[in-house]
Amino acid sequence: MKINSVDVFGYDLTYRHGSYVMSGGRSIDVLPSTVVRIRTDEGIDGFGETCPLGPAYLPGFAEGARAALSELAPALVGLDPLNLALVGEAMDRALRGHGYAKSAVDVACWDVLGKATGQSMATLMGGARQESFPLYVAIPLGPVDATVKAVRARLAEGIHRFQLKLGADPREDAERVTAVVEATGDGDVVVADANGGYRLQDAVVAARLLEGSPRTYYEQPCASLEECLYVRRLTTLPMVLDESITDVQSLLRAWSAKGMEAINLKVSKVGGLTRARLIRDLAEQLGLRLTIEDAWGGDLVTAAVSHLAASTSPEALFTVSFMNDWTNEHVAGYQPRSENGVGRVPTGPGLGVEVDVEQLGEPLFSIA
Numbered sequence: 001m002k003i004n005s006v007d008v009f010g011y012d013l014t015y016r017h018g019s020y021v022m023s024g025g026r027s028i029d030v031l032p033s034t035v036v037r038i039r040t041d042e043g044i045d046g047f048g049e050t051c052p053l054g055p056a057y058l059p060g061f062a063e064g065a066r067a068a069l070s071e072l073a074p075a076l077v078g079l080d081p082l083n084l085a086l087v088g089e090a091m092d093r094a095l096r097g098h099g100y101a102k103s104a105v106d107v108a109c110w111d112v113l114g115k116a117t118g119q120s121m122a123t124l125m126g127g128a129r130q131e132s133f134p135l136y137v138a139i140p141l142g143p144v145d146a147t148v149k150a151v152r153a154r155l156a157e158g159i160h161r162f163q164l165k166l167g168a169d170p171r172e173d174a175e176r177v178t179a180v181v182e183a184t185g186d187g188d189v190v191v192a193d194a195n196g197g198y199r200l201q202d203a204v205v206a207a208r209l210l211e212g213s214p215r216t217y218y219e220q221p222c223a224s225l226e227e228c229l230y231v232r233r234l235t236t237l238p239m240v241l242d243e244s245i246t247d248v249q250s251l252l253r254a255w256s257a258k259g260m261e262a263i264n265l266k267v268s269k270v271g272g273l274t275r276a277r278l279i280r281d282l283a284e285q286l287g288l289r290l291t292i293e294d295a296w297g298g299d300l301v302t303a304a305v306s307h308l309a310a311s312t313s314p315e316a317l318f319t320v321s322f323m324n325d326w327t328n329e330h331v332a333g334y335q336p337r338s339e340n341g342v343g344r345v346p347t348g349p350g351l352g353v354e355v356d357v358e359q360l361g362e363p364l365f366s367i368a
Helices: 062-076 084-094 099-117 144-156 170-183 200-210 225-232 248-256 273-285 299-310
Strands: 003-014 030-040 045-050 132-134 137-139 161-165 189-193 216-219 239-241 262-266 289-293 317-320 342-344 365-367
Touching: 003 062, 030 062, 030 099, 045 099, 045 299, 062 084, 062 099, 062 365, 084 099, 084 273, 099 273, 099 299, 132 317, 137 144, 144 161, 144 170, 161 170, 170 189, 170 200, 200 216, 200 225, 225 239, 225 248, 248 273, 262 273, 273 289, 273 299, 289 299, 299 317, 299 342
Parallel strands: 137 161, 161 189, 189 216, 216 239, 239 262, 262 289, 289 317
Antiparallel strands: 003 030, 003 365, 030 045, 132 342
């Protein structure tokens, strides 16, 4: 099988609940998402999606993804999409870095592989070990009363895991966490996530204020891994690392320093499902738990995440996000669909979803 062409589409994703506010004054209402279609000489098409969470979250932005794909695509034409290792090497030779753009290509090739073999991507990534899994919802940074109101609304929808966006004054953040803990029950989980937004001193103050808070986890207080390791030595809160875990090397550095009990594994952050599977498997062997998700995205991102989550050990899976629950637009029929706070993996071949190409419109560009 050979890749005949690479089509790149764009569409906008709007946040369902108004503004998505994080530390550092970062606020999101709408984000451009990019969809890649790999077309083959055997008539099998594969799809992937990448949607950076704005230009100031991780290195990368929407127009950067599209520019990178225009650079990468000529190197893909004529390759066998089933040879995932060769595709990855070709992308790395054509362009250094820009893993968030390469992620969409990698997922699209996994989709082709699944369709060509009649198997789901979960099966191909080691086997479906669970059909369903608990989902979390992120609660934007805001006033305490608004935060509690949002949590109660999500509780009514069946959600029991909450990621609270922090990174304001640490005392206000502690009030926010305390109010949410009091509004939730014994079976609920609260993740206090600063998205790397604290300065070191504020991160330590927040950790001291949150110390002893039941059912509370502390996620990525500072931007750098070394800062997070410093904070870790001063708290007994269970730690989750996210933005600073970008590859196998950073995972091993953090683990060797006893820096966390869990990681947040975002597919596009590490360059696609091929590398995400490797990091997932290593984390499982190291005894860590994982949140599995992506930076942002719609139905296609959600489908990719669901297959990685379904092929993860239930004991190792901390939580999962279905990004298409957070957005208004759907290019694959709002599939996969969550229900009562639980996500399920599609069972069809490849991603297991049907893309409405007409809804995507004409490609931004095509390389053949």
